[in-house]
Structure formats: C-alpha cells, structure tokens
Amino acid sequence: MDQMETIIAYFETIPSLHRSLILVGGLSFFWILEGRIPLFPLKYNKWRHALPNLFFTFTTVLINFLLAFLLLNTADWVTENNFGILHWIPQVPLWAEVFLGVLFLDLLGAYAPHWVEHKVKPLWMIHLVHHSDHHVDTTTANRHHPLESFVRFGFTLVGVFVVGANIGIIMLYQSLSLIATQFNHANIQLPKKLDLFLSYFIVSPDMHKTHHHYRLPYTDANYGNIFSIWDRLFGTYLTFDREKLVYGVDVFFDEEANGKIGKLLKQPLQPYSKPTLTPKKEF
Secondary structure, rough: OHHHHHHHHHHHHHHHHHHHHHHHHHHHHHHHHHHHHHHOOOOOOOOHHHHHHHHHHHHHHHHOOOOOHHHHHHHHHHHHHHOOHHHHOOOOHHHHHHHHHHHHEEEEEHHHHHHHHHHHHHHHHHHHHHHHHOOOOHHHHOOOOOHHHHHHHHHHHHHHHOOOOOHHHHHHHHHHHHHHHHHOOOOEEEOOHHHHHHOOOOEEEEEEEHOOOEEEEHHHOOOOOOOOHHHHOOOOOOOOHHHOEOOOOHHHOOHHHHHHHHHHHHHHHHHOOOOEEEOHOOO
C-alpha cells in the first residue's frame, strides 16, 4: 500500500476524536501564532470576542454531525454506481484522483455556496453573522449562523454527488477545508511576498482578509477557501492593502450587538440594507 492509499484508508475510518483534535488543535495553533505575529494588535478581550464564535463553531459541528449519515449514504451510492466526475474521467493515479476530488469539492462545497450567499438577499442576511465580526481571527472561521450550516451542508452534499467522491476523499477534504479556513482567517502577518506567493495556489490570509473589508467591491471578492484558482478563474479575485482593512459590514456596524449571541441568531430577520460601494479613490 503506497502513501496515498494509507492516507485515504485512514480518512475512510477517521475516528470522531481525531476530527475533534484537528478542530481544537488548529484553533489552538493559530490562536498562539496570532499572539506571536499578529496582523493587527490585540486591543480587545480575546476570550470575550471568541465566545460567540465558539458557540457558532459548536452549532456548526453539531449540525454536520447530525447530517453526516447523508454524506456517507451519498458517498456509498456514487461509489457503488460509478457515478460522478471521478468515475467518468479516464483512470488516473490515486494521488491525481484525490487531488481532483478535493479541488472540485472545494468549488462546489465552499466557493459556490459562498458566492450564492452574497448574491441571494435572504442568504446574505444569514451570512452576515460571519461578516459582522469586527476582529477577524482564527475563531471567526466557523462563525456561521446555524441556518448557514444547513445551506453549506446542502451544497457539499450536491458536490459529493456530482464529483463522485468516496468517503475517504470527503473526510480529507473536510479536514483540509477546516485547517484552511482557520489559517486564512487567523490574525497573522506573513511577509507580504510570501503571502502573495501562497495566494497563487491557496487562499492566503491577506487574500481572504480582503473579503472581510467592510465595503464593496471587496466584500464580494475572494470567495475561495482552500484553492485560489476559482477566484482567479471566475474573475472574483481582488487585492487590497492589508493595513487599510476595516472589518465588519458598513450597514450593520454595531460592534456591541455583533458580539451578542442572541442578536446574531436573530440577524436573518433584520431588514435588508444595500451595502455601500467603496469610493474609487480608495481602490
């Protein structure tokens, strides 16, 4: 059994404890790193800020756990019936099959729902819970309203069906996706040249932080999670000077309210307000 077969075999039966360790370990690692090389000085109570974000992390994990049987059943069906892109393309080495599986799951399970959430008004009001964070850091990664967790799970399920991914590739993708989002949300300052280099392949911290700028068109750019190719391919890639970033959303710029779990849960019920376009002189 070669190395890739060993990796996929592990993820086919990855214990829940190990998945939990990936979540907690990633958060802990980037939390510590934020204290060593912060992009913005930590002028806020980090634990108080983390509380609502960790609450929504828990709801995200719970919803995905309760719906996991749908992923398993879909993965079993596409495998047994040779259905999906991975079964229709000419036979390739296992490493290439795994790479293509993760690549297309990233498109259908992360980029696509993210783009849709910014374009469909009711979904945008749900997604605002994520964007309303005024201090983006690694805990922001899974700050998603429970309704958004259902939306994203639905897209992932469709992705598994279309791609034809087996459960090993799915679990590998979800693990990589988790680490990637913790990484690109982390309040860390990489050397600009290194960050730019990484952004040609994966979604780097500076690339994703641009997406969290409080005004358009930056809010509607850089939707990717693992791979940056999708933003570059579909014309949604933008750059912005990281020193000028302002987090949050200008039409919901209430930092106190945006830190309260109760108000965040009610966010989708708020009336829609059109975001403000950044003046051209700030581009």
